[in-house]
Amino acid sequence: MRSAFKCRAYPDPEQEAVLNRTFGCVRLVWNQTLAERHARYHGEGKTTSYRETDAALTVLKKTAEFAFLNEVSSVPLQQTLRHQHVAFQSFFAGRARYPRFKSRHGRQSAHYTRSAFRMRDGELWLAKTGSPLRVAWSWPHLDLAALNPTMVVVSREPDDRWFVTFAVDMDDPAPLPETGQAVGVDLGLKDFAVTSDGEHIAHPRHMDRHERRLKRYQRMMARKKKGSANRAKARRKVARQHSRVADARRDFLHKVSTDLIRRFDVIAVEDLNVAGMVKNRSLARSISQTGWGEFRAMLEHKALLAGRRFVVIDRWYPSSKTCSGCGHLLSRLDLSTRHWQCPSCGARHDRDHNAAKNIRAAGLAVLACGADVRPAGTSPGQTATKQEPRPAREGIPAL
Numbered sequence: 001m002r003s004a005f006k007c008r009a010y011p012d013p014e015q016e017a018v019l020n021r022t023f024g025c026v027r028l029v030w031n032q033t034l035a036e037r038h039a040r041y042h043g044e045g046k047t048t049s050y051r052e053t054d055a056a057l058t059v060l061k062k063t064a065e066f067a068f069l070n071e072v073s074s075v076p077l078q079q080t081l082r083h084q085h086v087a088f089q090s091f092f093a094g095r096a097r098y099p100r101f102k103s104r105h106g107r108q109s110a111h112y113t114r115s116a117f118r119m120r121d122g123e124l125w126l127a128k129t130g131s132p133l134r135v136a137w138s139w140p141h142l143d144l145a146a147l148n149p150t151m152v153v154v155s156r157e158p159d160d161r162w163f164v165t166f167a168v169d170m171d172d173p174a175p176l177p178e179t180g181q182a183v184g185v186d187l188g189l190k191d192f193a194v195t196s197d198g199e200h201i202a203h204p205r206h207m208d209r210h211e212r213r214l215k216r217y218q219r220m221m222a223r224k225k226k227g228s229a230n231r232a233k234a235r236r237k238v239a240r241q242h243s244r245v246a247d248a249r250r251d252f253l254h255k256v257s258t259d260l261i262r263r264f265d266v267i268a269v270e271d272l273n274v275a276g277m278v279k280n281r282s283l284a285r286s287i288s289q290t291g292w293g294e295f296r297a298m299l300e301h302k303a304l305l306a307g308r309r310f311v312v313i314d315r316w317y318p319s320s321k322t323c324s325g326c327g328h329l330l331s332r333l334d335l336s337t338r339h340w341q342c343p344s345c346g347a348r349h350d351r352d353h354n355a356a357k358n359i360r361a362a363g364l365a366v367l368a369c370g371a372d373v374r375p376a377g378t379s380p381g382q383t384a385t386k387q388e389p390r391p392a393r394e395g396i397p398a399l
Contacts (some may be wrong), residue, residue, distance in 0.1 A: 009133055009161060011133055014131070026077060028058075029057060075115060098243070109154075109155040114150065122147075126152070143284060152166055159243045160236055160237055169384070181263060182268070183195050185267065185269045191203060196356040205289075217234065257302055268359045268364075269311075313362045321340075324357040
């Protein structure tokens with residue numbers, strides 16, 4: 001199993017100079033190669049292989065104009081070519097969007113393989129540096145000196161914080177003991193999540209707490225002259241506020257997802273079309289701040305490690321307007337309607353709680369028919385969404 005440990009790094013001025021130079025060279029190689037790929041494909045209709053980009057980089061480093069590329073380690077430059085090659089493969093396979101050019105104002109990173117770094121007595125030595133890079137190790141149960149990473153990623157965030165990520169091959173963790181419980185989770189905007197057990201997880205609204213200060217910093221940056229040192233300082237303040245919001249949201253999502261994984265053997269969620277939902281101008285801002293996609297990715301990853309069952313229900317399944325008691329399906333249910341009474345059995349439902357109970361029932365049904373509910377160490381099966389029952393008609397039980 002491949003694991004990653006990300007921790008803060010504190011380079012000295014000499015190391016900062018070397019790493020910043022490396023970031024610039026990595027960005028240059030990426031943009032130069034991407035431009036040549038784009039021009040060749042649209043001009044000649046030919047794709048470019050990794051071997052051709054590797055040979056072009058060798059020629060580029062021999063020119064007088066780009067001789068400075070030899071001053072940094074060649075490993076991060078080779079790695080950025082590999083990453084671009086994989087990015088184009090994913091694009092042509094329909095799994096990702098077209099690769100974009102890198103900006104100096106965004107997150108900067110450099111990937112070092114085994115030949116470009118070494119671990120000595122718990123200290124990290126990078127190529128082209130004369131002293132070990134100081135890191136803040138945050139896992140007391142793991143000995144940094146005994147760590148044997150296969151790759152090290154050094155990154156600098158827009159707010160000038162430095163991080164080091166250690167990629168390590170480890171044994172698969174033991175699955176968590178079974179609890180015999182299953183849960184359906186309905187994600188929303190009023191509450192972040194409502195479970196089939198009736199638990200309401202409140203939305204933390206991190207952006208609302210930082211919005212006033214963020215607006216003030218953005219106004220300050222807008223008044224600065226472009227390219228000036230004062231504008232760079234103001235930009236770092238804006239970036240730092242965004243980082244605080246992102247860190248708080250990520251911490252909240254980790255806590256909620258870990259709690260669900262520890263308590264339940266089966267976790268069912270709905271397949272939300274987040275990309276389509278943010279096109280609604282009235283809800284785009286609120287949806288973007290919730291982190292639904294990140295939360296689902298966390299649940300899926302942690303369920304795989306813990307040996308839990310993770311089920312994704314089809315996005316067209318009418319979970320909100322189906323009675324969880326008798327299965328009666330409403331013909332229409334407005335978003336503003338938070339409570340409704342079933343015309344068939346008379347049961348009164350909270351919209352979100354009812355949806356969570358239906359998601360749980362649908363997840364157990366999918367589990368019974370053997371869809372893609374992967375425990376740790378198993379290969380993918382059939383996609384769960386393709387084994388969902390067809391949408392029920394009005395008045396006919398959904399399950």
